Amino acid sequence: MKATAARRPRLTSLRARLLISTAVVLLAFVGLGGLALEKAFERSLLQAQQDKLEGLIYALLGAASTTPDGDLTIALDAIPDRRLREPMSGLQAALFNELGIMVWSSSQSLDMPPPPSINVGQWSFQRLASPNAFRLSFGLRWIDSERNQPRLYTVSVIDDTRSFDRQLVIFRRTLWIWLGGTVIALVAILLLILRWSLAPLKRLGRELHRVESGLQLEIEGSYPDELKPLTRDLNAMIVSEHSHQTRYRNALGDLAHSLKTPLAVLRGISSEPQIPAAQQSQLDEQVSRMQHIVDHQLRRAAAAGSRTLTEPILLKPLIDKLTSALTKVYASRGVGFYNRLDPELRLRADQGDLYELFGNLLDNAAKYGDEHIRISAHTEKNLLHIDVDDDGPGFPDEPEKLLERGARADTRKPGQGIGLAAVNEIVQAYGGRLELARSPLGGARVGVIMPTR
Known part of the structure; x- marks a missing residue:
């Protein structure tokens, strides 16, 4: 697991992090909002379809009458919607008795499955898979005034879904085109905002590079309030480092100068003729060693060490x-x-x-x-x-x-x-x-x- 986590790529750009995180939130919001609008529009279309079919059923009941046998029938000529009189219109109606037998239909070739069993005064709205249509059914009790015999009926109206589906497709296409355009516009605006907001950081990076390259001594630009403490501390660090190095090298130069004379005196003593040759050799060797060690220590102590603001x-x-x-x-x-x-x-x-x-x-x-x-x-x-x-x-x-x-x-x-x-x-x-x-x-x-x- 640790090896997998170590290989996982990391985003090192602040702009990329802000853009990706904001884009993910924006896409999630727009996506959920689009789905909610789509569902709301679909529900409103279904409600409109149900209301239209209810009005048609009321019109059918208003045109209902009793046959000589006492059965219920409906006069199509009295129905204001002419689509019921057109066989290929997709709108049809039927009347079922309490046994589920079709006793009347608006078309001779109508093949409608019997509706579900519903009580008197109840509505049943459903979408049929075959045929692909909406069906609204209403349960009623019809009383023949001559025979005084109540009979139970179910009136059903079916309407194909072509108009419904066409409206839904048009709405979906229009909705997602506009939402997609809105997302693109918002992302473009977001890029401009990020570029404008992060411009001070980019400018600060360029100034730091110039300081590293030795082209300027400190950060000179004017920055937003949030970055002023950072630029102030960076300038203080640069000045402190430079002054520290200067003092250090000056002190080491003084040390080297002060050690030069004693070592020269010792080297002169080692060449005195009264000193035996063996001792002269030992003394000269030790003086040379001291000189070498002092030179090395001075160079080592003057080393800059790890400094961040230096040019590679x-x-x-x-x-x-x-x-x-x-x-x-x-x-x-x-x-x-x-x-x-x-x-x-x-x-x-x-x-x-x-x-x-x-x-x-x-x-x-x-x-x-x-x-x-x-x-x-x-x-x-x-x-x-x-x-x-x-x-x-x-x-x-x-x-x-x-x-x-x-x-x-x-x-x-x-x-x-x-x-x-x-x-x-x-x-x-x-x-x-x-x-x-x-x-x-x-x-x-x-x-x-x-x-x-």
Whole structure:
């Protein structure tokens, strides 16, 4: 169930959500309203049909008389509706006695089923399937004044449904055409309203993109009251971030300047002739190590870290610059770098952080690999996977220990053992992680997994 829910597509557009939800409600309302109108019109047509047939039955009873045998008969010439006198008109009448036997009909060829048993003074209105017609029946008691013998009769009138069905079809077609046109007009109006209502959000998005691209320093537009707290807080965050970074970098610059003189003094002392050569070598080595660590810590502390309002950096040109420089450094070994990154691949991060991150990884790969270094990437579930592969001896057992500061895979190579640890810190600052594994080239693979945001 969780996997199914995870694969379910989600609507990420606010406009699409509003439009779809409103359209569903509108269609449901119009559909239910149309059905209600259709049913109401159908009931009114049925009532009109029943009223028409009732009037005809009253007219038939007004034209009724008694035969010499005492049976009831009806004079058609006295009926005002001439359709009863036309065989193919679809309107016919019949008279049934209490035994259900037809004793009179308006047409000699009339084949009408006997009506249901009803009491005197009651009405029965029904729609017949065969023939396709409406039938109205009325129960009555007829008293012959000469014989004084009451007799029970049922008078029935049938009328075909052609006129009824035709009116219903015309009404339905007209109703749904007008309702469909109304829905289309309302959806068009809704689109215009949504476009007008969401225009400030779209304009705010464009301004944020300009801030990310460095084209403007803050959000400058005028927005509705509901968005003013958001724009105010965004501007405050932008100003705070910029001022914080400026103060941080200035403080680090002062620190670097203050450490420069003591280190220069120590390096000068190490070259004094009265100091033995062995101690000079140790002192010079330690001063160089201190200088390297200080330089690294200053660069690491000045790293921007994860910042939302920064322009995404193209990775392929950045990697190309690094590999071009490293190819010259390791020219004697003939190390080849193969950049397989998509030219359009971007990552939202500080450019200095990316130079240090991939500079360390590529330098380690060239230092510990043999001839082939490959850089590739793919995206999976909002995560960017960047793999740096080499064809060297690979990582030792428990490679995770190499992420600890000072740990080194090969002590024969020069270095301070802080390269992978520094890379891990940079990646973690952006909410990512490092994975150390065996490379398909036979050596080591360092996988950088970063959120694409």
